[in-house]
Amino acid sequence: MTITHPSGFTAAGVAAGLKSTGALDLALVVNQGPTFDSASVFTANRCKANPVLWSQEVVKDGVVRAVVLNSGGANCYTGPEGFRTTHAVAEKVADGLGIGAIDVVVCSTGLIGLANDRDDLLAGVAAATAALSADGGAQAAQAIMTTDSVAKNTVVEGAGWSIGGMAKGAGMLAPALATMLVVITTDAVVPAAVLDAALRAATRVSFDRLDSDGCMSTNDTVTVMASGASGITPTPEDFTAALAQACTDLAMQLLKDAEGADHEIAITTLHAATEDEAVEVSRSVARSNLFKAAVFGRDPNWGRVLASIGTTSARFDPADLDVAMNGVWVCRTSTPAEDPTGVDLTGREVSVTIDLKSGDARATVWTNDLTHAYVHENSAYSS
């Protein structure tokens, strides 16, 4: 159940020697057609890696025929020479497939400032091209793992068509430093403009609402390719709903595999004046190191939730806020209510519910707790 589940796609994952461990580190996903519609979104970080600078040009015409991804080096802040490496990789893929380099998206992940050996990369591309198969999705998903503990795959079935997806990362689209790379395939017939609208709608409520550590990557890329091989054209509504399901499934897999996390925390803001304000409030809590450390310590510290809400510009009455943790309303009208000792934080899943009493909008942002393992993973190793 991988990106090669929809018809019209081949993929491969190979070991190009970029990872010192000898693990798979280069993936190739090819749309065999008959259509080549695509849509992509990239990191909002202004400091973008060379593969992002390249791929932003590739996707402009709505046509993508292949995505090549490597782990073991982000090719970010590697200067003009790094950009030439990205270009050479795209050209090598194009040569092997008999297509144009301008239809090849390139993604890289790993340490910033580190340029991979170009010869290693090009040899890897050749090997991956030779290994392409309609069963190659699982290996491709393996090859893009970095600190991921498991490969992330998804499949959503439509009526006679399907969506496949793979992801790597321990973060989120925006913001995230631990690069998030996502490739999504479908054999539905979906024009590029519809794909683009569907992708933006789907990422807005999935990847964009993951906020594992508030840091924004230089390399994040999500690309969806439609082969049209099923011959079926779903309604835009049906396709968008299925794409949102696939993105949400991958996002939850990323959340559960976040570096060093001990809890998955869903922060839902209810009765906000607007959805943007609901997101702002939930995100402010998701970024509070003090709140996240308290969850790690299994301490239902709702004071840290209120202190975060107070930093936002959302509409609410500071004297009339309600907060629940795992269903226990520990705070009502901004005063202590139900007994916090009734909040059981021993499980991995934690819900925080905030009632702003200011409107009808709502939103959920997902984050993780702040743990010793997070500090360890991000201090003991360069990444």
Add this chain to the structure above:
Amino acid sequence: MTITHPSGFTAAGVAAGLKSTGALDLALVVNQGPTFDSASVFTANRCKANPVLWSQEVVKDGVVRAVVLNSGGANCYTGPEGFRTTHAVAEKVADGLGIGAIDVVVCSTGLIGLANDRDDLLAGVAAATAALSADGGAQAAQAIMTTDSVAKNTVVEGAGWSIGGMAKGAGMLAPALATMLVVITTDAVVPAAVLDAALRAATRVSFDRLDSDGCMSTNDTVTVMASGASGITPTPEDFTAALAQACTDLAMQLLKDAEGADHEIAITTLHAATEDEAVEVSRSVARSNLFKAAVFGRDPNWGRVLASIGTTSARFDPADLDVAMNGVWVCRTSTPAEDPTGVDLTGREVSVTIDLKSGDARATVWTNDLTHAYVHENSAYSS
């Protein structure tokens, strides 16, 4: 060398039983005149504690005759009953001193949602009033400590006048959850309007640029009182400079005592288009958990610095950024430059210098690294 160093002030610190350890937990600082000019700044958090809501009214007329401070409970999100406790404390101080309650600033620090016993507080006020002395500054500074490992005091000498100050906290004015409380005294003759301008100028470049963990307190308060007891009226420029020196000294003491920190990090942005943009860039780096964890791991990870810069709206060319760590220019024109292995991060003090090449403005923001001890202190105990 405490807040009772300037003439015209008495102070006391007593144990009111608010801390279960029996340690000093209630402080009183009284301006004996002949003048009672004052200025204050408070947390920017919209969710403010009851003592802040009270004190904001007290300071409006520029007259403050006493500041009473307690540790052991923040009196935040304790509802109308909590506000009545704050009011009762101010009335008790006023009764003991023969002044009006509307001239008494109240500060509290401790756990949010926790109301102290009102009788304990009032008995503590009576004891502190009885213990007031011109040598009481040191005990007052002791009484406001919470997770502080040392009391923070400062004195700056003027020409025939002086400034004294005390502070508690492991954070900063805005933002900071670990409450920062600061009382500053001077025997100079300084009208309230001059005090206000001087205090805003001084905090803007000191407490406001501490960003130990990006969290904003509900209780932060800084109050300066001028007794005029020296009879000397310094120029506003001289007084502002001395006040800035006192605030910076206290801010650096707070930085060095931040909860669980292993390094003090000064992040300086050079050649920004405006000072605000320099602050935005430095602050973005100060809030990067990934960068802060890397410093803890003694890893000169400049990629995480660039990734943070890229999240800002400051003017710069993403392809032309220079970054130095401890004087080693590890990145020039956004590509690797000097060898990062030459950056020695074994000492506590770390400097990061960012050159935006976009103007003449500069600013420094101070932060700490993200350590196991930070996670421990903020997960193992409620605060």
